[in-house]
Amino acid sequence: MPDTAPRKALITGITGQDGSYLAELLLEQGYQVYGIVRRSSTETFERITHIKDKITLVQGDLTDQVSLIEILRDIQPREIYNLAAMSFVPTSWKQPILTGDVTALGVTRVLEAIRVVDKSIRFYQASSSEMFGHVQETPQTEKTPFYPRSPYGVAKLYGHWITVNYRESYGIFAVSGILFNHESPRRGLEFVTRKVTNAVARIKNGLQSELRLGNLDAKRDWGFAKDYVRAMWLMLQQDLPDDYVISSDRTHTVRNMCEVAFGRVGLDWRQYVIEDQEFFRPAEVQLLLGDSAKARAKLGWTPDTSFEQLIELMVDADMERIVRQLKIERL
Secondary structure, three states, X not given: OOOOOOOEEEEEOOOOHHHHHHHHHHHHOOOEEEEEEOOOOOOOOHHHHHHHHHOEEEEOOOOOHHHHHHHHHHHOOOEEEEOOXXXXXXXXXXXXXXXXXXXXXXXXXXXXXXXXXXXXXXXXXXXXXXXXXOOOXXXXXXXXXXXXXXXXXXXXXXXXXXXXXXXXXXOOOEEEEEEOOEEOOOOOOOOHHHHHHHHHHHHHOOOOOOEEEOOOOOXXXXXXXXXXXXXXXXXXXXXXXXXXXXXXXXXXXHHHHHXXXXXXXXXXXXXXXXXXXXXXXXXXXXXXXXXXXXXXHHOOOOOOOOHHHHHHHHHHHHHXXXXXXXXXXXX
């Protein structure tokens, strides 16, 4: 008789932006969804509160090999999505050792757990366009040489190549998605897109008078996280494992983003934005632009949300949140 049991998927980093959108997608596809969370005295589950009763959270840590092996033995997942990382690039200069332990060696620990427990488990690794760093060609494809410019980018590069190594050494269905910048209203306030859209809402409501940013000429390929997690899932549904660039194939400067964001609420960004050297990186990444032709051809993936729609969506969400907070404070 055919196996009618629901497919099981395990997500590391489920409480993050990508993890929350991916969990929603997998639930829609009929999966039993499990997420690894670290033991902590404070809970940070706001991104998954609305689905927390539909998923199962288990305690584990990418720095603890034994916990990962035990989790895989207990759950017996069919798919693992490794989204957990020390993911804020500027912090990686301040905590390079931790970044390497979690973002690089953490990948090896998950792959080792798969090798020990069940090599038929399919594995997705969240690689990053930051691996291209000081870009060697534009646009960047799966064959573009890597040149990371931050401890985060270096750690992601290790995670990327160890995934390839385990695929080739042990026959594990292991893939890497080289995702370019992807944002959403669930993005942390420390990231530049959310820093901008949150400031727009605060300035529009009289709570802030200026916005200080780093390099306004830095160019990035920005997309919507909800579109990008769909590509993650598609990679694990293929007949053969492979690596894919996921991008919008368009680039915009931070200045462009400010223009769209402030324009959404009828403000001129030039009256509020100040370029501040304090926010420049020690080693700047000037231009990232992806070429996702392979993913579009082989996976049938295309993003549904444009850059302008994304930024306006984020501004609208922050405006709604700020207005709601102000109403509560006035009660």
